[in-house]
Amino acid sequence: MEDLLKKIEEYKHEITAFNVTDEKQVEDFRIKWLGTKGIVKAIMGEMKNVAAENKKEAGRILNEFKLFTETKFEELKATLTTNNTVTGSSIDLTLPGNAIPVGSRHPVVLMRNKIVSIFQRLGFAVAEGPEIEDDWHNFGALNLPEHHPARDMQDTFYVQTNPDWVLRTHTSSVQIREMEKGKLPIRMLMPGRVYRNETVSARSHCFFHQVEGLYIDENVSFADLKQTLYFFVKEMYGKDVKVRFRPSYFPFTEPSAEMDVSCFICGGSGCNICKKTGWVEILGCGMVHPNVLSNCNIDPNKYTGFAFGMGIERPAMLKYGINDIRLFSENDVRFLKQFTAAT
Numbered sequence: 001m002e003d004l005l006k007k008i009e010e011y012k013h014e015i016t017a018f019n020v021t022d023e024k025q026v027e028d029f030r031i032k033w034l035g036t037k038g039i040v041k042a043i044m045g046e047m048k049n050v051a052a053e054n055k056k057e058a059g060r061i062l063n064e065f066k067l068f069t070e071t072k073f074e075e076l077k078a079t080l081t082t083n084n085t086v087t088g089s090s091i092d093l094t095l096p097g098n099a100i101p102v103g104s105r106h107p108v109v110l111m112r113n114k115i116v117s118i119f120q121r122l123g124f125a126v127a128e129g130p131e132i133e134d135d136w137h138n139f140g141a142l143n144l145p146e147h148h149p150a151r152d153m154q155d156t157f158y159v160q161t162n163p164d165w166v167l168r169t170h171t172s173s174v175q176i177r178e179m180e181k182g183k184l185p186i187r188m189l190m191p192g193r194v195y196r197n198e199t200v201s202a203r204s205h206c207f208f209h210q211v212e213g214l215y216i217d218e219n220v221s222f223a224d225l226k227q228t229l230y231f232f233v234k235e236m237y238g239k240d241v242k243v244r245f246r247p248s249y250f251p252f253t254e255p256s257a258e259m260d261v262s263c264f265i266c267g268g269s270g271c272n273i274c275k276k277t278g279w280v281e282i283l284g285c286g287m288v289h290p291n292v293l294s295n296c297n298i299d300p301n302k303y304t305g306f307a308f309g310m311g312i313e314r315p316a317m318l319k320y321g322i323n324d325i326r327l328f329s330e331n332d333v334r335f336l337k338q339f340t341a342a343t
């Protein structure tokens, strides 16, 4: 009997000192003390060892202990609810809410939007066209008749069911579609996906994206082309970047040029990105060839124009420090979600 009383006193101390901060601890308390294998039940079982003359007293003490434990249990439950709740409700307004994942824009889209928005400020509108093109729009009208050697400049995917159909190798095909509409002047931008039959590697892919531009009006000159592109470079890469034009060849422009900017990674002193030359090639451009204008029923004696075209992946890779072009099309969420905050 003595032992029993001592034990109960100790238990009471332990119970009184007990405090909880979450529901799991309340449940642990219940299991430890009031559960089917709990201490209260066990100590009740000791009644059988109590001498007959003490049974009544022991029963009273044990019942009182049981009540004591149950009351404590109710109290613990109550502290938890009063601590955390708005009166009468179990909603805890201090808990953080469920995060709603925010989608992100693809880096190619971010770069395209940036390029497009610069030219839009100069009055260029956006035009789009089909990715499966006929030979005429992708090659013929662009001064690349059948068997023209320059067709090899862009390895082409042919659509097997119809030899006249190709996956467009550049968005110049959309330029033709715009000119054919016969509405002049034209000041258009053609962003889109293009396809070339190239081996896929970290540096090149069999599909990628371009933005091409076209401006046709009376008296458009090479000086207009240069000023337009100077503005673009200044907006895109900053006013300290230098620009140079190198003579080049495209069948659909004459004269043709390629434009380089001083390397914006090393500032022109020479690094891996610019292959130690200090210059990075950005785009191809030129004055629209008179044959191309005639092919679209535009009088080359009255109208002139310029065109340019640039890839989107390469500048995006430089801007975001991406070293493998394949990442753009693998849809790996770990890659894509990094661009949430990028603009």
Ligand code: PHE
Pocket: 169, 170, 171, 172, 212, 250, 253, 284, 285, 286, 307, 308, 309, 310
């Ligand atoms: N179509 C060319 C290419 O894909 C780019 C270009 C467009 C060059 C317009 C000159 C003028 O490489």
